Amino acid sequence: MELFLEQVVDGLAMGGVYGSLALGMVLIFRTTGILNFAQGEMALVVAFVVWQLNHWGVPLLVAIVGGIVLAFVGGALIEFTVIRRLSKDNEWGMVILTFGLFLFLSNLTGFVWGYLPVSFGDIFPADVLSVFGVSVTLGSLGTMLVVLIEIGVLTFVLHRTKLGLAMRATVSNRTSAGLVGINVRRMSVLGWGIASSIGAIAAILAAPTLYIEPGMMFSVLLYALAAAALGGFDSLLGAVVASLIIGVSENLAATYIPWIGSELKIAVPLAIIFAVLVLKPSGLFGSEEAVRV
Amino acid sequence: MTLLQVRDLCAGYGPVKVLHNIDLDVEEGSVVVLLGANGAGKTTTLKALTGQIPSMGTVELAGATIGRSRPEVIVKRGVSLVPEGRGVFSELTVQENMLVGAYVRSQRGLQAELEDWFTLFPNLAERRNQKAGTLSGGEQQMLAVTRALMARPRILLLDEPSLGLAPVIVTNLFDKLRRINVEHGTAMLIVEQNANIALSIATKGYVLERGHIVKSGEAASLQGDDAIRLAYLGV
Amino acid sequence: MSTNVSELLRRKVLWVPVGLVALLALPLMTSSFLTFQLTLVLVWALAALATNLLMGFGGQMSIALNAFFGLGAYAAGVLHRQLELPFLVTAVVAVGAAFLGGALLSMSTARLKGLYLCTATLAVGIVAPLFVSKWEHITGGDAGLVVPVPGAPAWSGLLPDQWRYYVTLVPVVLIFWWTGNLMRGPLGRAICALRDSELVAGTQGVDTPRVKVLLGAYSSAMAALAGALYVMSVGVISPATIPVLLSISFIVASVVGGIATIWGALIGGVFLQFAPRLASEIDPLAGGMLYGLIMIVFILFAPAGVVGLLRGFLERRKAPDPEPEEVSIPVYETS
Numbered sequence: 001m002e003l004f005l006e007q008v009v010d011g012l013a014m015g016g017v018y019g020s021l022a023l024g025m026v027l028i029f030r031t032t033g034i035l036n037f038a039q040g041e042m043a044l045v046v047a048f049v050v051w052q053l054n055h056w057g058v059p060l061l062v063a064i065v066g067g068i069v070l071a072f073v074g075g076a077l078i079e080f081t082v083i084r085r086l087s088k089d090n091e092w093g094m095v096i097l098t099f100g101l102f103l104f105l106s107n108l109t110g111f112v113w114g115y116l117p118v119s120f121g122d123i124f125p126a127d128v129l130s131v132f133g134v135s136v137t138l139g140s141l142g143t144m145l146v147v148l149i150e151i152g153v154l155t156f157v158l159h160r161t162k163l164g165l166a167m168r169a170t171v172s173n174r175t176s177a178g179l180v181g182i183n184v185r186r187m188s189v190l191g192w193g194i195a196s197s198i199g200a201i202a203a204i205l206a207a208p209t210l211y212i213e214p215g216m217m218f219s220v221l222l223y224a225l226a227a228a229a230l231g232g233f234d235s236l237l238g239a240v241v242a243s244l245i246i247g248v249s250e251n252l253a254a255t256y257i258p259w260i261g262s263e264l265k266i267a268v269p270l271a272i273i274f275a276v277l278v279l280k281p282s283g284l285f286g287s288e289e290a291v292r293v
Numbered sequence: 294m295t296l297l298q299v300r301d302l303c304a305g306y307g308p309v310k311v312l313h314n315i316d317l318d319v320e321e322g323s324v325v326v327l328l329g330a331n332g333a334g335k336t337t338t339l340k341a342l343t344g345q346i347p348s349m350g351t352v353e354l355a356g357a358t359i360g361r362s363r364p365e366v367i368v369k370r371g372v373s374l375v376p377e378g379r380g381v382f383s384e385l386t387v388q389e390n391m392l393v394g395a396y397v398r399s400q401r402g403l404q405a406e407l408e409d410w411f412t413l414f415p416n417l418a419e420r421r422n423q424k425a426g427t428l429s430g431g432e433q434q435m436l437a438v439t440r441a442l443m444a445r446p447r448i449l450l451l452d453e454p455s456l457g458l459a460p461v462i463v464t465n466l467f468d469k470l471r472r473i474n475v476e477h478g479t480a481m482l483i484v485e486q487n488a489n490i491a492l493s494i495a496t497k498g499y500v501l502e503r504g505h506i507v508k509s510g511e512a513a514s515l516q517g518d519d520a521i522r523l524a525y526l527g528v
Numbered sequence: 529m530s531t532n533v534s535e536l537l538r539r540k541v542l543w544v545p546v547g548l549v550a551l552l553a554l555p556l557m558t559s560s561f562l563t564f565q566l567t568l569v570l571v572w573a574l575a576a577l578a579t580n581l582l583m584g585f586g587g588q589m590s591i592a593l594n595a596f597f598g599l600g601a602y603a604a605g606v607l608h609r610q611l612e613l614p615f616l617v618t619a620v621v622a623v624g625a626a627f628l629g630g631a632l633l634s635m636s637t638a639r640l641k642g643l644y645l646c647t648a649t650l651a652v653g654i655v656a657p658l659f660v661s662k663w664e665h666i667t668g669g670d671a672g673l674v675v676p677v678p679g680a681p682a683w684s685g686l687l688p689d690q691w692r693y694y695v696t697l698v699p700v701v702l703i704f705w706w707t708g709n710l711m712r713g714p715l716g717r718a719i720c721a722l723r724d725s726e727l728v729a730g731t732q733g734v735d736t737p738r739v740k741v742l743l744g745a746y747s748s749a750m751a752a753l754a755g756a757l758y759v760m761s762v763g764v765i766s767p768a769t770i771p772v773l774l775s776i777s778f779i780v781a782s783v784v785g786g787i788a789t790i791w792g793a794l795i796g797g798v799f800l801q802f803a804p805r806l807a808s809e810i811d812p813l814a815g816g817m818l819y820g821l822i823m824i825v826f827i828l829f830a831p832a833g834v835v836g837l838l839r840g841f842l843e844r845r846k847a848p849d850p851e852p853e854e855v856s857i858p859v860y861e862t863s
Binding site: 029034035082085086091092093095096097099100101102103104105106107108110111222225229233263264266267270271273274277278281 | 636658776814817827
């Protein structure tokens with residue numbers, strides 16, 4: 001029983017990490033209508049930078065803050081220089097562009113930092129708490145707390161501020177948004193900046209467990225995609241709830257269904273993606289309109 | 294006093310020139326109708342006036358040039374467009390649609406204004422928390438109009454507001470437009486194909502044919518003109 | 529004077545026989561290794577053509593072609609090795625299976641468009657090599673499958689590489705020709721209409737689901753044939769050869785050649801065979817980065833690929849010549 005609960009808790013923590021990346025993807029999708037396949041690799045670059053700074057003697061927390069700022073600037077820059085050049089209606093062009101970015105960044109990290117895994121150690125103190133007889137690491141709790149804060153802040157900004165309203169209006173109808181005076185290009189840049197920061201947080205949270213190396217974020221990306229698909233690509237809350245579900249079920253499946261084991265573990269989120277999209281494309285919480293457009 | 298003055302407006306899409314030297318005047322507080330058949334260039338005119346497509350010529354609002362500004366700037370200057378096909382934000386609620394209409398201006402007194410519009414359009418009040426995409430065509434049109442008006446424009450541009458709406462709804466809509474014009478003094482430039490009802494609330498009208506203004510005059514005289522009646526009023 | 533030359537250059541009548549003669553003669557004049565590489569060029573060209581058909585003409589953002597390539601390669605390889613059936617037979621079986629599989633996939637994802645379709649097929653593309661790894665007893669697992677490659681029959685008087693080249697050339701040329709015909713006919717127009725707007729196609733009397741399913745079936749079958757031809761020449765296949773990255777490579781090849789063209793696929797094939805090598809020669813680590821960069825640069829600045837660039841170049845010398853079945857790609861936001 002304890003094993004079960006521990007797996008559940010671990011799953012929740014991992015789910016929190018996926019959720020962080022999924023939030024970023026859903027945000028970009030909701031504010032610019034694009035699915036950013038390079039999201040994970042962008043976050044990975046930041047994780048490497050954080051490690052590098054820390055390696056050079058910068059205190060970890062400062063390095064993390066620096067990384068998040070870098071992520072914002074980097075994401076905004078990518079939107080401004082590259083993404084912006086394509087018409088928003090050019091869907092497959094966008095997909096190919098983000099694939100190209102993915103390839104480029106993924107190889108860039110290997111080129112600059114090599115292929116050996118590195119780590120900057122733990123972010124949260126390594127203590128273990130006992131909650132109702134189940135051991136829970138402070139790291140897991142910390143991760144979940146961070147993700148909760150992220151959701152809270154994002155939801156607040158999107159639904160209770162003028163800026164958030166403008167961002168949602170922009171993705172709903174870009175032309176009309178311009179007609180009411182919204183600077184739609186600025187919205188896209190902002191959306192990418194914020195989403196990149198969130199993605200970077202995901203990579204940073206995952207780093208202690210997964211170790212920073214090229215390809216580290218690929219599986220996280222797949223899980224985040226599964227979460228976004230399951231939750232509904234245009235639902236922030238859905239993305240997080242789905243992430244938790246996926247994190248927990250992945251862990252349980254790997255532990256209790258031996259046939260799946262560690263090689264096929266990744267097939268679980270993939271099967272989820274496919275099943276959800278075929279059966280109910282709008283996901284658990286998404287809206288039908290988003291799929292029809 | 295002329296609020297909107299357009300001289301020698303030329304615009305098009307790529308190599309194709311659609312508008313040829315258009316001249317238009319809209320006086321303060323007046324309602325002007327732009328008549329024309331499909332393909333005459335009515336929507337192009339509005340797109341050019343709101344900065345959505347590049348254009349040549351002069352466009353002045355209360356004496357200040359707005360000719361080559363971006364759409365966001367033009368809205369700030371006081372020109373609001375109700376686009377063809379309504380263009381509501383489907384995923385946002387009715388209330389949110391109206392709130393975002395006020396994006397460019399001060400946010401003070403927003404709630405009170407919202408209530409005023411809800412009084413004028415009780416249908417919208419009923420559905421204030423519904424997603425705009427679920428509204429009927431007529432309701433969406435009203436919503437698009439109030440959204441544009443939330444910016445407190447000096448002039449309201451409307452692109453074929455009656456398109457796809459039942460006659461009863463159209464009558465209601467234009468009645469509301471007339472009231473808004475009278476009570477708030479908002480000038481209007483209404484583009485219409487079948488403009489019987491538009492002329493009934495207008496002061497003046499222009500006729501656009503293949504990118505040229507071919508006729509202009511008082512609304513009443515246009516309504517009485519036989520050629521116009523045959524071509525545009527379906528009489 | 530230069531106008532006449534470009535006139536000539538534009539006429540397909542000139543290029544096709546010249547091209548065919550070149551294709552036929554090359555292996556007789558070059559080294560064994562180059563012949564082998566040219567064979568692979570044809571394989572990749574076929575895969576790129578499948579991608580062009582599905583994505584370029586049909587507008588279906590599907591990245592599962594690696595799965596069908598793998599299906600073709602493994603089906604042909606396993607049947608040939610275990611049952612000792614001749615390659616011709618195994619290839620036919622492989623293609624048939626892929627045809628059905630592709631139809632099935634299209635049917636199950638019929639409701640999906642754009643990014644949703646992309647994500648769903650991405651899942652399929654990633655899972656495929658995983659399952660191949662898992663079914664070791666059939667596929668040989670991660671170690672891969674070794675398949676004896678056919679030698680040249682005595683009556684041909686050819687070297688083995690040359691024989692395999694010609695055996696590959698024949699179906700590839702036939703399929704290129706067939707696809708060209710397809711796109712010029714009613715189904716081709718329906719496929720283009722599908723891309724332009726699925727809703728509009730529905731109302732214009734084009735049977736959208738049927739077109740989608742056929743599209744999926746054809747492109748999967750072509751990819752599978754490419755896979756079968758691949759294993760016939762290379763002699764070995766493993767899960768590492770068919771990751772979803774392979775689908776993306778096909779897309780890169782398509783984009784570089786010209787995604788909504790027929791001939792672009794051939795250029796794509798050349799690119800796919802020789803570019804990675806060249807990139808690693810410049811710098812082994814930077815190779816991957818270059819790949820991504822090429823994708824980005826082409827999509828932004830030459831979305832219609834090399835063929836598009838050539839056409840634009842030639843057209844600047846003469847009045848435009850309408851080529852209805854080959855449309856170049858959409859729109860830029862220039863401001």
